[in-house]
Amino acid sequence: MPDPYKILVVDDEPDLEPLVLQRMRRNIRSGLYNFVFARNGVEALERLNEEDDIDMVLSDINMPRMDGLTLLEQIPAVDPNVRSVIISAYGDMKNIRTAMNRGAFDFVTKPIDFEDLKVTIDRTLKHLSEWRDALSSRDKLVSLQKELNVASSIQQSILPTEFPKDEGYDIFANMEPARNVGGDFFDVLRLDNDKIGIAVADVSDKGVPAALFMMSSRTLLKGAAIGNIEPGKVLQEVNDLLDEENDASMFVTVLYAVYDPSNGKLTYANGGHDAPLVIHPDGSSTLLGLTGGIALGVAPGLEYSQSSVTLEPGETVVLYTDGVTEAMNGDGEEFGVDRMGQIFSAEPPSNAREANTAVFDAVSAFAGDTPQSDDITCLALHRSET
Numbered sequence: 424m425p426d427p428y429k430i431l432v433v434d435d436e437p438d439l440e441p442l443v444l445q446r447m448r449r450n451i452r453s454g455l456y457n458f459v460f461a462r463n464g465v466e467a468l469e470r471l472n473e474e475d476d477i478d479m480v481l482s483d484i485n486m487p488r489m490d491g492l493t494l495l496e497q498i499p500a501v502d503p504n505v506r507s508v509i510i511s512a513y514g515d516m517k518n519i520r521t522a523m524n525r526g527a528f529d530f531v532t533k534p535i536d537f538e539d540l541k542v543t544i545d546r547t548l549k550h551l552s553e554w555r556d557a558l559s560s561r562d563k564l565v566s567l568q569k570e571l572n573v574a575s576s577i578q579q580s581i582l583p584t585e586f587p588k589d590e591g592y593d594i595f596a597n598m599e600p601a602r603n604v605g606g607d608f609f610d611v612l613r614l615d616n617d618k619i620g621i622a623v624a625d626v627s628d629k630g631v632p633a634a635l636f637m638m639s640s641r642t643l644l645k646g647a648a649i650g651n652i653e654p655g656k657v658l659q660e661v662n663d664l665l666d667e668e669n670d671a672s673m674f675v676t677v678l679y680a681v682y683d684p685s686n687g688k689l690t691y692a693n694g695g696h697d698a699p700l701v702i703h704p705d706g707s708s709t710l711l712g713l714t715g716g717i718a719l720g721v722a723p724g725l726e727y728s729q730s731s732v733t734l735e736p737g738e739t740v741v742l743y744t745d746g747v748t749e750a751m752n753g754d755g756e757e758f759g760v761d762r763m764g765q766i767f768s769a770e771p772p773s774n775a776r777e778a779n780t781a782v783f784d785a786v787s788a789f790a791g792d793t794p795q796s797d798d799i800t801c802l803a804l805h806r807s808e809t
Contacts, residue, residue, distance in 0.1 A: 427457040428548050429474070433467040433482035433494065434460075434510065446537045456544075464489025464497070471501045479547055481531075481540075483510045484518050492518065495525040504558075506551045508543055510535065581641055583611050586775075587619055590809065591684045594621065595775035596802035597783065599746075599795070606633035606675070607744050607798035608641050612648050617684060620648045623696070623742040623802050624677040627718075632671060640665060640675045640719070654679045654692035655729035658716060662694070662727070665720040674720040678742050682734075687806050689740060692729040694719045697745055700763055702778065704737035704808070706771045708764040711740075737808040739771070739778045746799035750786045758789050778803035 432443055440460045450456045459474070461467040463486040471477055480498060484491040491509055498505055509522040509530045519530050528547050531540050579600070586594040596609045606626025614620050622644060626637045640661065647660040657679055665675070678699060680691035691699065691711065695718035698710040716727040734740060741763070750758040766785045772778035782801045 426476075427451075427454050428478045429457045429459060429476050430479045430481055430544065431467060431470055431477050432458055432460050433462075433464065433480060433486070433491065435462050435483065435486045447541075450541070463487055464491065464494035467494055468497055468501065471498065471505070475502070477502070477505060478551060479544070480505055480507045481510065481544075482507065484512075484515075484522070492521055492525060495522060495527055499526060504551070504554065506547050508547055581608060581610075581638055583609070586611055587613065589684065590807060592619075592682070592804060592806050593775045594619070594802070594804050595779045596623075596800075597779055598798060598800040599783065601746070601795045601797050601799075606637035607746065607800040608637050609742070609800055609802045610641055610645065611802075612645060614648065614652065614681065618652065619682045619684065619804075620679065621682060621742065621802055621804060622648075622677060622679045623744060623800055624675050625696070625744045625746075625798070625800070626675045627673050628671075632673070636671070636673045636675065640677070644677065644679065648679070652681060653729065654681055654690055655714070655716075655727040658692050658694045658719060658727040659725065662719040662721075662725055663723050666723040669720050674718040676718045680740075680742070682804060687734040687736070688731055689734055689804075690729055690731040692716060692727045694727060697743060697748060697760075700741045700743070700760075701732070701734070702739040702741065702764075702767045702771055704735075704771055706768045708767060710760065734804075734806040736806055737771075739775065739803055739805040741778055741782065742802040742804075743782065744798060744800040746795075746797035747782060747786055747801060749797065750790050750795070750799065751793055752789055753791055753793050758786055762789065772803070772805065775803040775805040778805060 443458055447456060459470060461470050465488045482491040482494055495507055498507060506528045507526060509527045510533060511519050511530050512533055522530060529543050531543050582598060594611055598607055608624050610622045612620035624640060626633045643661045643664050647657045651657050658677060676695040678693050678696040680689050682689050693714045694716045698713055700708050700710055702708045711732060712730060714728040714730050748758055748760055766781050779801050786799060
């Protein structure tokens with residue numbers, strides 16, 4: 424059973440204590456109320472400081488040493504969540520108004536009608552219970568926000584901020600986290616023989632667990648890529664490692680590619696991710712074919728095929744997460760893959776940053792004031808025309 428509500432009765436009349444205990448005996452025996460007593464405001468404050476489980480104060484106004492109205496001013500400094508009910512002479516509206524202005528929740532009049540007192544106590548304690556529930560919900564929201572802030576910090580801390588660039592190509596990437604932190608990430612890796620590894624990924628779930636799984640996925644991907652130049656083999660190794668200790672049954676979709684600047688060859692493998700978009704110099708665009716792989720972490724022993732394409736001078740390949748294509752406007756429409764291609768139809772990008780910025784601007788204009796529900800991530804690699 425829950426603990427009884429503890430009610431502090433403050434009154435200098437010695438007969439009130441036995442009267443309260445006698446008239447409220449059923450509620451006391453049932454474990455609903457527990458009454459404690461003080462003879463004036465000074466004693467009441469002492470009890471409030473000594474006993475941190477007092478829920479409610481029932482106080483007379485006229486008392487020696489410290490009256491009830493002064494006591495009302497002092498209670499919030501001891502415990503702002505204690506509820507107070509004042510006992511006043513019938514018709515004493517001046518003091519009743521003063522008491523209410525000083526924080527009293529309700530009042531009862533003398534001579535005390537114990538049925539009315541019982542109703543007032545129950546109403547006051549019900550309000551207190553609802554207030555505590557509200558505080559608990561607020562604390563949970565604060566705790567959740569702290570968790571999301573931690574997750575966002577984890578998420579941002581692993582993303583590259585500098586990108587390789589030379590006369591033959593340039594790379595740029597960005598990620599805008601949603602309010603509910605997910606697990607998008609991108610990475611750019613310098614490999615042997617001047618080759619470049621690029622990846623965009625999206626972890627299932629939200630919050631800190633997704634951020635931690637994202638970090639693990641990114642670390643494993645980087646480790647596997649350094650030792651293996653074949654994207655399909657890299658995804659296979661990462662998948663097996665993720666599956667070994669995946670009690671939470673999380674997964675990650677990944678598009679991983681290796682780019683050879685010497686000839687423009689892009690070799691890629693897809694683990695359940697969206698197909699990359701190649702933008703041609705005339706503004707037209709083509710989706711690269713999928714390679715049939717499923718998300719990493721779902722099952723061990725999976726094989727991942729890979730494909731290759733040669734980027735012609737002036738072409739740009741864009742890797743992205745579903746936060747781009749599934750961004751919604753106020754009418755519930757998704758941005759979609761077709762709009763991705765239309766972004767560049769009139770003005771193809773001249774570099775990777777320009778392509779990346781165009782994607783984010785287009786998604787933002789499309790969504791308008793609609794809240795972002797997922798991370799938006801985009802990585803662009805542009806092969807120079809010279």
